[in-house]
Amino acid sequence: MRWLVRKAWTLVAVYFAYMLEYRGEIFFWMLSGITPFFFMSAWTAAANQGLTGYDANDYARYFFAVFVARQLGIVWAHWNMSEDVRSGRFSFRLLQPLDPVWHYLADHVGERGVRLPMLAVVGLVFAWLYPEALVWPGAERAALGLVAVGLAFGVNFFASYVVGLLALWLEDATSIYNLWYVAMLFFSGMLAPLALYPDPVRQVLAWTPFPHLVYLPAAIWSGLEADATRGLLTLLAWNLFFFTLGRLLWHLGRRHYSAMGA
Amino acid sequence: MRYLKLLTLFWQTSLAARMEYRTAFALAFLEAGLEAAGKLFGVYLFYANGFDLGGWRWQEALVVLGLASLLDAFFIGVFNPNLRRISEMVQDGTLDFVLLKPASSQFWVSVQQFAAEGVPFVLMSLGLLGYAGAVAGLDAAGWLRLGLGAAAALLLAYAVAFLFATTSIWFVKIFNVVYFLNTIVWTGQYPVQAYSRPFRLFMTFVLPVYFMTTAPAEVALARLPASWLLVVFAVAGGVLVLSRAFWRFALRFYASASS
Amino acid sequence: MAEALGPAVRAHNLRKVYRVAEKEPGFADTLRHFVRRRYREVEAVRGVSFVIEPGEIVGFLGANGAGKTTTLKMLTGLIYPSGGELEVLGHVPYRREAAFLRQITLVMGNKQQLIWDLPVLDSLRINAAVYEIDPAEARRRTRAFAELLEIEDILTQPVRKLSLGQRMKAELMASLFHLPRLLFLDEPTLGLDVNAQAAVRRFLRDYRERYGATILLTSHYMADIEALAERVLVIHRGALLYDGGLGGLVERFAPFKEVRLELAAPAEPAELAGFGEVAEASGRRVRLLVTKEGLTRTVAELLSRFEVRDLSVTEPPLEDVIARVFSEGRV
Numbered sequence A: 001m002r003w004l005v006r007k008a009w010t011l012v013a014v015y016f017a018y019m020l021e022y023r024g025e026i027f028f029w030m031l032s033g034i035t036p037f038f039f040m041s042a043w044t045a046a047a048n049q050g051l052t053g054y055d056a057n058d059y060a061r062y063f064f065a066v067f068v069a070r071q072l073g074i075v076w077a078h079w080n081m082s083e084d085v086r087s088g089r090f091s092f093r094l095l096q097p098l099d100p101v102w103h104y105l106a107d108h109v110g111e112r113g114v115r116l117p118m119l120a121v122v123g124l125v126f127a128w129l130y131p132e133a134l135v136w137p138g139a140e141r142a143a144l145g146l147v148a149v150g151l152a153f154g155v156n157f158f159a160s161y162v163v164g165l166l167a168l169w170l171e172d173a174t175s176i177y178n179l180w181y182v183a184m185l186f187f188s189g190m191l192a193p194l195a196l197y198p199d200p201v202r203q204v205l206a207w208t209p210f211p212h213l214v215y216l217p218a219a220i221w222s223g224l225e226a227d228a229t230r231g232l233l234t235l236l237a238w239n240l241f242f243f244t245l246g247r248l249l250w251h252l253g254r255r256h257y258s259a260m261g262a
Numbered sequence B: 001m002r003y004l005k006l007l008t009l010f011w012q013t014s015l016a017a018r019m020e021y022r023t024a025f026a027l028a029f030l031e032a033g034l035e036a037a038g039k040l041f042g043v044y045l046f047y048a049n050g051f052d053l054g055g056w057r058w059q060e061a062l063v064v065l066g067l068a069s070l071l072d073a074f075f076i077g078v079f080n081p082n083l084r085r086i087s088e089m090v091q092d093g094t095l096d097f098v099l100l101k102p103a104s105s106q107f108w109v110s111v112q113q114f115a116a117e118g119v120p121f122v123l124m125s126l127g128l129l130g131y132a133g134a135v136a137g138l139d140a141a142g143w144l145r146l147g148l149g150a151a152a153a154l155l156l157a158y159a160v161a162f163l164f165a166t167t168s169i170w171f172v173k174i175f176n177v178v179y180f181l182n183t184i185v186w187t188g189q190y191p192v193q194a195y196s197r198p199f200r201l202f203m204t205f206v207l208p209v210y211f212m213t214t215a216p217a218e219v220a221l222a223r224l225p226a227s228w229l230l231v232v233f234a235v236a237g238g239v240l241v242l243s244r245a246f247w248r249f250a251l252r253f254y255a256s257a258s259s
Numbered sequence C: 001m002a003e004a005l006g007p008a009v010r011a012h013n014l015r016k017v018y019r020v021a022e023k024e025p026g027f028a029d030t031l032r033h034f035v036r037r038r039y040r041e042v043e044a045v046r047g048v049s050f051v052i053e054p055g056e057i058v059g060f061l062g063a064n065g066a067g068k069t070t071t072l073k074m075l076t077g078l079i080y081p082s083g084g085e086l087e088v089l090g091h092v093p094y095r096r097e098a099a100f101l102r103q104i105t106l107v108m109g110n111k112q113q114l115i116w117d118l119p120v121l122d123s124l125r126i127n128a129a130v131y132e133i134d135p136a137e138a139r140r141r142t143r144a145f146a147e148l149l150e151i152e153d154i155l156t157q158p159v160r161k162l163s164l165g166q167r168m169k170a171e172l173m174a175s176l177f178h179l180p181r182l183l184f185l186d187e188p189t190l191g192l193d194v195n196a197q198a199a200v201r202r203f204l205r206d207y208r209e210r211y212g213a214t215i216l217l218t219s220h221y222m223a224d225i226e227a228l229a230e231r232v233l234v235i236h237r238g239a240l241l242y243d244g245g246l247g248g249l250v251e252r253f254a255p256f257k258e259v260r261l262e263l264a265a266p267a268e269p270a271e272l273a274g275f276g277e278v279a280e281a282s283g284r285r286v287r288l289l290v291t292k293e294g295l296t297r298t299v300a301e302l303l304s305r306f307e308v309r310d311l312s313v314t315e316p317p318l319e320d321v322i323a324r325v326f327s328e329g330r331v
Helices: A002-019 A023-032 A033-050 A056-073 A078-089 A089-095 A101-128 A138-168 A174-187 A198-209 A210-220 A227-258 B001-017 B024-047 B057-091 B095-100 B103-109 B118-135 B141-167 B177-188 B197-206 B208-219 B228-251 C027-035 C068-076 C120-130 C135-149 C164-175 C193-213 C220-228 C246-253 C269-273 C293-304 C318-328
Strands: C009-022 C038-051 C056-060 C085-087 C106-107 C182-186 C214-218 C233-237 C239-245 C254-263 C278-282 C285-291 C308-314
Touching: A002 A023, A002 A174, A002 C120, A023 A101, A023 B177, A023 C068, A033 B177, A056 A101, A056 A138, A056 A210, A056 C164, A056 C318, A078 A089, A078 A101, A078 A138, A089 A227, A089 C106, A101 A138, A138 A210, A174 A210, A174 B024, A174 C120, A198 A210, A198 A227, A198 C220, A210 A227, A210 C068, B001 B103, B024 B057, B024 B118, B057 B095, B057 B103, B057 B118, B057 B141, B057 B177, B095 B103, B095 C038, B103 B141, B103 B228, B103 C233, B118 B141, B141 B177, B141 B208, B141 C056, B197 B208, B208 B228, B208 C193, C009 C068, C027 C233, C038 C068, C038 C085, C038 C233, C068 C085, C068 C106, C068 C182, C068 C214, C068 C239, C106 C164, C120 C135, C120 C164, C135 C164, C164 C193, C182 C193, C182 C318, C193 C214, C193 C220, C220 C318, C233 C246, C233 C318, C239 C246, C246 C318, C254 C293, C269 C278, C269 C285, C269 C293
Parallel strands: C038 C239, C056 C214, C056 C233, C106 C182, C182 C214
Antiparallel strands: C009 C038, C009 C085, C233 C239, C254 C285, C254 C308, C278 C285
């Protein structure tokens, strides 16, 4: 137990230091996540013509929450893994008496430590530009949103891990993740609040992980309507699904990797 | 025509290299389809809720979307793989070899690679653009203006992107710049009139997204006089000259990797 | 630590077969290759057997592609054998049990495990946690290793700023930080200058003495093998050609002595050919390989036939012997 804590802490601390070296990159990466603000601008223009059920402040609040939820859910484990396999570093990972997934997880957790302060800065700028839009949702909603974000991160991470494991079979597995990414861009509520999506689309999407990855936490934070119980349960189910799939692929992939040559 | 020959050779070899990755290629088709559908859906959402994106008819807005998709395809097929390569070359010092070649180094580093995954995206965007032009009722002259506008837009997108790519001489790992540039193009999916005023100004004067998608579409649809094409070309040419100068300037700081 | 009494490595009839895709150059074949792939079976290791006892240092020789790295990877459990039996420290390697992994290490001269953008110390911290070395002990080891390798002053620099030699030393330090009993070293001195090579050798010898470790190493530099290994395994096209002492290798593959001559006047190679294999003849300097049985007679004849300024008889350099083995591929 003592060693478990020490391992976890050391890994996170070292990867935090590592990510600190990449603060410039992470900053650019965050900048590339500003699309929600453009959608905000367009939808606000629509709201000003009195076209939708939300007003300008609703949109500002919602899209800011979308931005935050998205930033906290970003993962790249698929990239880590295929890079490790390509460079041969994966062999070293296999020779350590520790499952490599912990390295990738620690890498992500450590990075959040660098991203959070930057996120706070964006939040301050936003608060300065749209002072009336930023409202504290209350401790309960804030916490609930965080739980949703945590579960969403889990789904993202395990899905990315699954894709990364495919790198043990396919030379170029990372492109598979693009499909996931594209689906998320359009179906997670980043384009618009889910209420504006046509009903049939919404009903289908409810069963997929996508709307719960971004819309759920954003809606909880910004006070839009959301079925939190159902959303969280769906996220939990998808977490289990990808986790199980990941462990299965890990066992098969290890065998395959050993058969084909490291 | 030495450069054309070089270009064919470059793209043939990199196509051969990329086609080793069969799954990636097959997936790219799926991805391109999904992305086109998603983009259409994004525009559809506005019109379904009664907002006309700043006074554009649905068919007209699709022309803007088509141009944005074309730029996207250009990034995926040509620009991104080359930027990745430039970054690598600076890192491991192989840029030395390029600088020693008797050909324009900017040309060399810009078109050396071609990603096969870009092909389905190019096809999809051309399809989208063709469909949009047809439903918007373009006449022969309109198609010509659209073609010229698209050319100017590509030139401009390249010049802006290269301007950013050049910074890799100083900042070795700038791959996230790619995501940032993709975001720029992303915002060009909708006519700038759809955005509120500060955003509109930003997209016209800071990052010239307006000239990449909205302006060429306006010319093609005769919302602006054809002479505006000259303005678009002038902006593209201006940024291109700037990017060339910046590249040359940056090379002075290129310290070839020691090991 | 010293529990297993049996051999450190026991390999019997070890085999490994790979399937590789083939492609001709040219665009037409690219397309063909895209649609339908041709595969070919390559037998990288074909029935290799050997035993390594605890505490031995064994050199593993072979040309590129002879099957050295494949064998090493089977021994470490990274790849599993297509056939044969293999036991390393009493474990079956490819099961990769933690108890096994804690006792071995693999160093690859052309690959690195250190985190590129961080100081060496950070990578060591991770290794200390992963191998459950407590902080006080980790600090002690850091000091001891750094002193041995003479890299105390670079531990706080990012790895990317280090020279190749420093990086390799740091790499060794990280790989041996958990004090493994069995070391697999694949080209540990690759690309290093003579000083750094010597330092790495010295370190490995020290480490072996201190911890009684078993070492199996491959190298292209014969000096490494000569300085470290008491015994060599020679592998050629996947099969074991020789297993025994270094001296025996020379006996077996080079029953020659090298005769160096300095002549008063240049001689034609044709004139010399009758005396032995001419290894070198540039003007007045001549190197001849002469069979051991005929050595005295040949030297006497040389002295009577030519006006000789200087003459010496030595063992042929190991490099030449090895090159002969590989080019002839004989047993």
